[in-house]
Amino acid sequence: MRKDTPMRGIILKKIQLPKLIDDLIKRHKVYAPIEKDGITCYDEIRSSSQVTPNFQSKLSSKDVLFPKCEILFSYQLKGKDIKLEDPQPKEETTVLMGIPPCEARAFTRIDKAFSGDFEDSSYLRRRENTIIIGKACEHPQQTCFCTSVGDGPFGKEGVDLLLQDLGSRYLLEAVSAKGEKLIKELHDYDNATHEDLQDAQQIANAAKESIKTQLMLQGIEEKLKTMFDDPIWNTIYLKCAGCGVCTYLCPTCYCFDIVDEASGSKGKRVRVWDSCQFSLFTLQGSGENPRPTGKARMRQRIMHKFEYFPKNFDTLACVGCGRCIRECPVNLDIRNILKMISIK
Numbered sequence: 287m288r289k290d291t292p293m294r295g296i297i298l299k300k301i302q303l304p305k306l307i308d309d310l311i312k313r314h315k316v317y318a319p320i321e322k323d324g325i326t327c328y329d330e331i332r333s334s335s336q337v338t339p340n341f342q343s344k345l346s347s348k349d350v351l352f353p354k355c356e357i358l359f360s361y362q363l364k365g366k367d368i369k370l371e372d373p374q375p376k377e378e379t380t381v382l383m384g385i386p387p388c389e390a391r392a393f394t395r396i397d398k399a400f401s402g403d404f405e406d407s408s409y410l411r412r413r414e415n416t417i418i419i420g421k422a423c424e425h426p427q428q429t430c431f432c433t434s435v436g437d438g439p440f441g442k443e444g445v446d447l448l449l450q451d452l453g454s455r456y457l458l459e460a461v462s463a464k465g466e467k468l469i470k471e472l473h474d475y476d477n478a479t480h481e482d483l484q485d486a487q488q489i490a491n492a493a494k495e496s497i498k499t500q501l502m503l504q505g506i507e508e509k510l511k512t513m514f515d516d517p518i519w520n521t522i523y524l525k526c527a528g529c530g531v532c533t534y535l536c537p538t539c540y541c542f543d544i545v546d547e548a549s550g551s552k553g554k555r556v557r558v559w560d561s562c563q564f565s566l567f568t569l570q571g572s573g574e575n576p577r578p579t580g581k582a583r584m585r586q587r588i589m590h591k592f593e594y595f596p597k598n599f600d601t602l603a604c605v606g607c608g609r610c611i612r613e614c615p616v617n618l619d620i621r622n623i624l625k626m627i628s629i630k
C-alpha cells in the first residue's frame with residue numbers, strides 16, 4: 287500500500303490496469319476507445335474488457351465533449367406560453383480515458399474558441415465535469431507530426447493524468463489538480479519512484495526522436511498573411527473530393543450548423559457538426575456563396591488553422607495528430623501543403 291504522503295504518480299502492474307478501469311467505472315461515467323459497428327471510437331464503457339488494445343481509436347474523442355448532433359433545447363407551445371426544456375444531462379463527473387496527448391491538446395484549442403466573447407455553455411459544462419486521462423504514445427505513427435506544432439508524444443498539455451507504458455508496468459502520473467484528486471481515490475498501488483520517472487523520460491525521448499517529420503513552421507502566421515492570392519492555392523486543392531473527412535476527424539475542428547426541427551406545437555433546436563470543405567457551408571439564402579470553389583475552401587482550411595486561429599488565440603489550430611493524412615480518401619497530405627508554404 288502506498289504511504290499517505292503527497293504524490294503525483296502511481297505504478298501499476300500490467301495486470302492491474304483492468305481493475306483500475308473497473309474501479310473508475312464504479313465511481314464515474316467512463317469513456318474509452320472501443321470497437322463499435324466495425325470501427326474504433328470513444329464511447330461510454332461498462333467494463334474494462336471493452337477497451338481496444340493499447341487504446342487505439344480511428345475516430346477522435348472530440349464528440350465526447352462536442353457531440354456530432356446535440357439538442358440545444360426543445361420547446362412546447364401551450365396557448366400563448368412557450369415551455370423551454372434544457373435537455374442537458376445532470377452534471378456528473380466523466381472520465382475520458384486513453385486519448386493521445388495531441389487530442390488532449392486539441393481540447394485546449396476548442397476551449398479557446400468556445401470560451402471567448404460568446405461562451406458555449408453546453409461544451410464548457412461538459413469540459414468542466416470531465417477528467418482526461420491521456421495515454422502517452424510510446425510508438426508514434428508515421429503520419430504524426432506533433433513535434434512540429436508545439437509538443438510531443440508524451441505531452442501533458444490538456445491532460446489531467448497521463449498513463450505511460452514502461453514496458454513491464456504502467457506509470458499513471460497526475461498533471462492537474464483534478465488529476466491529483468482522482469489519483470487519491472485510487473488505493474492499492476505503489477507510489478512512482480525516481481527510477482520510474484527516469485524510465486518514463488527515456489521512453490518519451492525515444493518516442494520523440496522516432497518522429498521523422500520535422501516541418502519548419504516558425505513564422506507561418508506572418509507568411510500566410512501575404513499569401514491569400516498566392517499561386518499555390520491553384521493546385522493544392524485539385525485532388526480534394528470535398529468529402530469533409532479531414533475536418534470531421536480533426537480533433538481541433540469545431541464548425542457546426544444549427545437546425546430547427548418543428549412538428550405541430552413542439553420543436554427542438556439541434557446543433558450538428560459542419561465542415562468548411564462542404565460546398566454548402568457558406569452558401570447564403572440569397573444564393574451568394576463567398577467560397578464557391580474547392581480552391582477557396584482548401585485555402586480557408588489552411589488559413590484558419592495556421593493564420594486566423596493563431597491571430598485570435600496565439601496558438602495553431604493543428605496538433606499534428608495525422609488523422610487527416612491517414613484517412614483522406616485521395617491521400618491529400620497536409621504536411622506537403624505546409625512544406626510548400628514553408629519554402630515560400
Ligand code: SF4
Nearest residue numbers: 526527529530532614
Ligand atoms: S479528406 Fe481529403 S478529399 Fe476529403 S475534404 Fe479533406 S482533403 Fe479533401
Ligand code: SF4
Nearest residue numbers: 536604605607608610
Ligand atoms: S494533423 Fe490534420 S487532423 Fe490532426 S490536428 Fe492537424 S489538421 Fe487536424
